[in-house]
Amino acid sequence: MPRYALLILPAYNRVYGESSIRLTRSELEVFGARGLSATLADVEETTIGGVPYVTFEAPELDASDVALLSNLSSVYALFRVEGELLRPLPMRPLDRLGSDLLTILKYAGKTNEHFTKLLLNVTVLASGAPLDGHLSVFDPMCGRGTTLNQALMYGYDAYGMDLDVKDFDAYSGFLKTWLKNKRLKHTAEVVPVRRDRALVGRRLNVTFGLSKEAMKAGDVQQVSVVAADTRKGRDFFKPRSFDVIVTDAPYGVQHGSRGQGGGLSRSPLALIDEAVPVWASLLRPGGAMGVSWNTYGGSRDDLGEILESAGLEVQKFPDFEHWVDQAIVRDIMVATKPA
Incomplete structure (x- = not known):
């Protein structure tokens, strides 16, 4: 089953940043149970290249799943893990206005x-x-x-x-x-x-x-x-x-x-x-x-x-x-x- 990696957005607030990985895992669980068409498995924190990611396994994510995951509160980028390489998936957040x-x-x-x-x-x-x-x-x-x-x-x-x-x-x-x-x-x-x-x-x-x-x-x-x-x-x-x-x-x-x-x-x-x-x-x-x-x-x-x-x-x-x-x-x- 394919494996995916979420790169977490660096937080300007240091204290919140220290909690962001765990909170992202919990938020991802809600997305998986109530929004995604794919069923997530083996959600965990993984260090890749010295940087922490939230990784998970799922059947092939379709375009609607990728679009939904683009709106996770602390996500910076979404990758498909291919051996030792990360292939970026196109992010499509809902944001209509300037940050x-x-x-x-x-x-x-x-x-x-x-x-x-x-x-x-x-x-x-x-x-x-x-x-x-x-x-x-x-x-x-x-x-x-x-x-x-x-x-x-x-x-x-x-x-x-x-x-x-x-x-x-x-x-x-x-x-x-x-x-x-x-x-x-x-x-x-x-x-x-x-x-x-x-x-x-x-x-x-x-x-x-x-x-x-x-x-x-x-x-x-x-x-x-x-x-x-x-x-x-x-x-x-x-x-x-x-x-x-x-x-x-x-x-x-x-x-x-x-x-x-x-x-x-x-x-x-x-x-x-x-x-x-x-x-x-x-x-x-x-x-x-x-x-x-x-x-x-x-x-x-x-x-x-x-x-x-x-x-x-x-x-x-x-x-x-x-x-x-x-x-x-x-x-x-x-x-x-x-x-």
């Missing part, structure tokens, strides 16, 4: 872009939707939009909420400037949202196409982000609006979460417990919700109980737990909404 959409913004507490892509990948695959579909992605705690931008890279529509007005303003300004600098045909506006004449939030609405012709033909992507409390998501979005919901929960270190009383909570699960029933109502039947969180703030059993109490089915996934720093050990949990 600077993900990398320009730098700020304390920003989620690693590779991890964001991993989280989105495994959540979409859990939903059963094709990775190359035109999906609606919602990040209910979107911060400055790393998840939203990754969704846009894939051609998805991106929706978000965040209570931090500074983050909302930073993302709104960045996205409008980026679209203008790239000379992409678009419309963008920030509008007040009122209920019973009272201001309840602000909303960024963006529509853009890759060309003027695409805009005219309706081949566009949508972005809608609301500056408001995520627990009030039903006030801004209709039920069953989103194919997938993906969020990196506050870690309770640099970013605390606020409970109903308004005080700062060090446990991300305090906010998630209040918000998940709202998020679940916004998820379409058959859709998936992926949450990453700091395990020092709550166990897998605790989070699983919260998701299941909202009517979601927790999926059995490989190990994605990894060390971020002395106060953060991050993990992923994905749950689906019954069709």
Whole structure:
């Protein structure tokens, strides 16, 4: 059976880079179980020419399998192993936009872009939707939009909420400037949202196409982000609006979460417990919700109980737990909404 080798993209973040091989193996397992037509075997870390690779055996990969593997979050190149030689296979990632959409913004507490892509990948695959579909992605705690931008890279529509007005303003300004600098045909506006004449939030609405012709033909992507409390998501979005919901929960270190009383909570699960029933109502039947969180703030059993109490089915996934720093050990949990 043919053997293949994945060369891992060097990570700018040293700590994440140290975990990237193991995380790639886990992500590859999800791809194999839920996306690829080929069955993978003998997945392992292999050193070739002094460089670490993730290698695996599989029946002959077809073009669709190679295209799917091109979107692994940390993959740099894919090779077929032929004796002592590596034959490169043509990579065809989904990325529609420039990578600077993900990398320009730098700020304390920003989620690693590779991890964001991993989280989105495994959540979409859990939903059963094709990775190359035109999906609606919602990040209910979107911060400055790393998840939203990754969704846009894939051609998805991106929706978000965040209570931090500074983050909302930073993302709104960045996205409008980026679209203008790239000379992409678009419309963008920030509008007040009122209920019973009272201001309840602000909303960024963006529509853009890759060309003027695409805009005219309706081949566009949508972005809608609301500056408001995520627990009030039903006030801004209709039920069953989103194919997938993906969020990196506050870690309770640099970013605390606020409970109903308004005080700062060090446990991300305090906010998630209040918000998940709202998020679940916004998820379409058959859709998936992926949450990453700091395990020092709550166990897998605790989070699983919260998701299941909202009517979601927790999926059995490989190990994605990894060390971020002395106060953060991050993990992923994905749950689906019954069709």
